[in-house]
Amino acid sequence: MTPEPPARTRQAPTLEAVAELAGVSRATVSRVVNGSLRVSPAAHAAVTRAIAELGYVPNQAARSLVTRRTDTIVLIVHERPDTVFADPFFASVLRGVNQALSVTQLQLVLLQVQGDRQRDRALRYVGNGHVDGVLLISLHGDDIMPMSVSGAGVPLVMAGRLLTGDPVDSVDADNVGGARQAVRHLVATGRRELATVAGPVDMSVGVDRLAGYAQAARDAGLPASATRVETGDFTEASGQAAAARLLAEHPTIDAVFAASDLMALGVLRALRAAGRRVPDDVAVVGFDDAAPAVYADPPLTTVRQPVERLGAEMVHQLLRRIADPTGDAASVILPTELVIRSSA
Amino acid sequence: MTPEPPARTRQAPTLEAVAELAGVSRATVSRVVNGSLRVSPAAHAAVTRAIAELGYVPNQAARSLVTRRTDTIVLIVHERPDTVFADPFFASVLRGVNQALSVTQLQLVLLQVQGDRQRDRALRYVGNGHVDGVLLISLHGDDIMPMSVSGAGVPLVMAGRLLTGDPVDSVDADNVGGARQAVRHLVATGRRELATVAGPVDMSVGVDRLAGYAQAARDAGLPASATRVETGDFTEASGQAAAARLLAEHPTIDAVFAASDLMALGVLRALRAAGRRVPDDVAVVGFDDAAPAVYADPPLTTVRQPVERLGAEMVHQLLRRIADPTGDAASVILPTELVIRSSA
DNA sequence: TTGAAAGCGCTAACAA
DNA sequence: TTGTTAGCGCTTTCAA
Numbered sequence: 001m002t003p004e005p006p007a008r009t010r011q012a013p014t015l016e017a018v019a020e021l022a023g024v025s026r027a028t029v030s031r032v033v034n035g036s037l038r039v040s041p042a043a044h045a046a047v048t049r050a051i052a053e054l055g056y057v058p059n060q061a062a063r064s065l066v067t068r069r070t071d072t073i074v075l076i077v078h079e080r081p082d083t084v085f086a087d088p089f090f091a092s093v094l095r096g097v098n099q100a101l102s103v104t105q106l107q108l109v110l111l112q113v114q115g116d117r118q119r120d121r122a123l124r125y126v127g128n129g130h131v132d133g134v135l136l137i138s139l140h141g142d143d144i145m146p147m148s149v150s151g152a153g154v155p156l157v158m159a160g161r162l163l164t165g166d167p168v169d170s171v172d173a174d175n176v177g178g179a180r181q182a183v184r185h186l187v188a189t190g191r192r193e194l195a196t197v198a199g200p201v202d203m204s205v206g207v208d209r210l211a212g213y214a215q216a217a218r219d220a221g222l223p224a225s226a227t228r229v230e231t232g233d234f235t236e237a238s239g240q241a242a243a244a245r246l247l248a249e250h251p252t253i254d255a256v257f258a259a260s261d262l263m264a265l266g267v268l269r270a271l272r273a274a275g276r277r278v279p280d281d282v283a284v285v286g287f288d289d290a291a292p293a294v295y296a297d298p299p300l301t302t303v304r305q306p307v308e309r310l311g312a313e314m315v316h317q318l319l320r321r322i323a324d325p326t327g328d329a330a331s332v333i334l335p336t337e338l339v340i341r342s343s344a
Numbered sequence: 345m346t347p348e349p350p351a352r353t354r355q356a357p358t359l360e361a362v363a364e365l366a367g368v369s370r371a372t373v374s375r376v377v378n379g380s381l382r383v384s385p386a387a388h389a390a391v392t393r394a395i396a397e398l399g400y401v402p403n404q405a406a407r408s409l410v411t412r413r414t415d416t417i418v419l420i421v422h423e424r425p426d427t428v429f430a431d432p433f434f435a436s437v438l439r440g441v442n443q444a445l446s447v448t449q450l451q452l453v454l455l456q457v458q459g460d461r462q463r464d465r466a467l468r469y470v471g472n473g474h475v476d477g478v479l480l481i482s483l484h485g486d487d488i489m490p491m492s493v494s495g496a497g498v499p500l501v502m503a504g505r506l507l508t509g510d511p512v513d514s515v516d517a518d519n520v521g522g523a524r525q526a527v528r529h530l531v532a533t534g535r536r537e538l539a540t541v542a543g544p545v546d547m548s549v550g551v552d553r554l555a556g557y558a559q560a561a562r563d564a565g566l567p568a569s570a571t572r573v574e575t576g577d578f579t580e581a582s583g584q585a586a587a588a589r590l591l592a593e594h595p596t597i598d599a600v601f602a603a604s605d606l607m608a609l610g611v612l613r614a615l616r617a618a619g620r621r622v623p624d625d626v627a628v629v630g631f632d633d634a635a636p637a638v639y640a641d642p643p644l645t646t647v648r649q650p651v652e653r654l655g656a657e658m659v660h661q662l663l664r665r666i667a668d669p670t671g672d673a674a675s676v677i678l679p680t681e682l683v684i685r686s687s688a
Numbered sequence: 689t690t691g692a693a694a695g696c697g698c699t700a701a702c703a704a
Numbered sequence: 705t706t707g708t709t710a711g712c713g714c715t716t717t718c719a720a
């Protein structure tokens with residue numbers, strides 16, 4: 001009287017069982033499962049039926065052991081130790097990643113990394129063949145992860161670009177172009193005394209959006225006095241503080257380009273606190289990273305980057321790189337879009 | 345002259361290599377790696393040194409093949425085919441999950457599931473021993489996934505609860521209590537003509553928040569006429585439409601409880617569109633699911649649920665269940681908190 | 689405390 | 705087109 005084993009323990013059907021039921025060898029079953037062409041219709045049918053009957057699903061561990069593939073990629077989010085990464089941006093990227101992945105056999109492992117300990121653990125995980133490829137979202141402009149990963153020969157695609165200039169497969173929004181759109185819009189609507197609340201200078205997004213701002217201001221023939229810059233860290237509070245500084249020192253400002261949506265919100269608050277009217281008095285344009293700034297009231301004119309698509313493109317590029325590990329690093333730049341709403 | 349193999353291909357050191365270098369058997373190395381007590385200090389030292397020298401990391405596939413553990417859990421997000429799941433809520437849960445996981449050896453696989461096809465694929469994935477446990481966030485009140493998963497003997501913890509009443513390990517916010525807090529607050533501040541914009545009746549959050557609202561209204565001795573209900577689907581647009589209906593039919597309303605933050609935003613817009621002043625004319629309290637309603641201007645009084653903690657608690661409960669698969673299903677209810685801001 | 693040996697379920701030559 | 709066979713790297717009895 002052997003006791004009934006718990007469901008959990010009940011042996012999942014193996015290749016062997018399928019082979020037996022179908023009356024063929026394990027190799028043939030394997031061929032069918034893996035879509036080999038060199039199988040007779042009869043064998044194929046028998047195997048397919050047996051698989052259905054038994055509810056067979058390949059054991060991934062056994063498969064990985066021999067193929068050295070894992071059918072898994074990892075998304076690493078390398079945050080700063082102190083900062084909380086902007087949720088909506090991340091969630092939107094993730095949505096795009098999942099969508100692109102849903103038509104593949106690949107599974108997604110998620111790794112949130114803060115600090116050197118966790119980073120090194122992640123690096124070890126990746127370096128040890130646990131995944132077929134890496135997607136990286138890094139908040140560090142000089143992160144060592146990208147080079148460590150690609151140096152280990154593991155396919156990698158990162159969001160944004162490396163401030164070090166090292167070549168890495170990457171997908172990025174057109175931050176320079178987006179900032180230019182913002183400035184051109186402000187100038188086109190008659191603004192002449194511009195300022196920007198820029199992002200951190202140690203992040204490519206920060207650098208690029210500032211560069212676009214400066215370029216466009218120069219192109220518009222604005223004097224240097226009309227290109228004020230204060231820096232924030234992408235948070236609402238920092239945007240508010242930066243705007244307050246701007247207003248105190250340059251009361252004649254009539255437009256602000258905020259390099260993130262959260263900072264744009266802060267700018268709005270600072271303007272209100274200072275008794276300025278938006279947009280009559282001062283116009284505001286923010287960069288839309290999918291954070292909730294669009295819920296500002298009145299709604300904000302923004303430069304929108306296609307965040308979800310960014311995630312999907314990262315996957316596509318990674319798949320390409322996995323299929324063909326050779327060749328130079330490629331950068332995909334996604335266009336931004338100016339979305340005009342009432343407050344600018 | 346064998347060509348230099350690419351880094352990728354270079355054999356990772358195996359147990360065998362470690363054993364040889366340490367001058368012991370593979371079994372002994374395995375014991376050290378897995379923390380067995382029955383190893384002599386000398387052997388232990390030799391093995392430890394060899395591991396460090398070689399940079400050995402166990403091959404997870406080989407290990408899983410024999411242990412039948414995967415050291416992986418999966419977070420399944422079962423969305424509706426049409427709806428886009430609220431990003432910030434999801435991202436916050438994920439943050440809590442990751443945080444709880446970071447002190448373990450477990451890896452997190454993420455599965456976004458929409459529609460029956462993907463659901464069945466996920467079920468097969470889980471049922472075939474790919475993961476040690478499942479975390480489930482479901483938007484379907486009568487989802488078959490929970491019972492399928494736990495019926496297959498795979499440890500499962502879900503967020504929320506099943507409308508079917510089936511017993512499943514779960515973690516939930518105190519939605520009933522939170523809604524009561526909201527109503528009590530409105531009553532305490534002098535409101536007498538209440539209404540709610542409730543959530544979908546096929547989701548436990550919707551049902552529970554409505555139940556709390558009704559309970560508290562009754563407890564406060566409000567007449568039935570003061571417990572109007574309109575239903576939305578948790579989106580801002582639906583909140584706005586519901587509030588518009590409410591205002592049209594019951595112009596005397598002086599307070600609205602919105603069962604989600606996005607719907608609260610919609611309510612605010614509807615009130616403004618109707619020329620009502622907030623909060624003087626009509627007070628609004630929303631349920632804070634970590635969506636951006638708190639960015640409303642003026643800020644909204646909300647009932648806040650601890651979303652991040654919810655994720656962490658789900659992990660803790662799952663770990664318990666994995667360690668001890670027997671025993672009855674348990675429900676953890678997390679308290680909510682009333683956060684009073686200007687608009688109510 | 690240690691080692692020898694038997695697989696875990698699968699893929700991939702190689703032979704037939 | 706099919707089957708046979710030899711492992712992939714690890715854990716785990718079982719004996720010593």
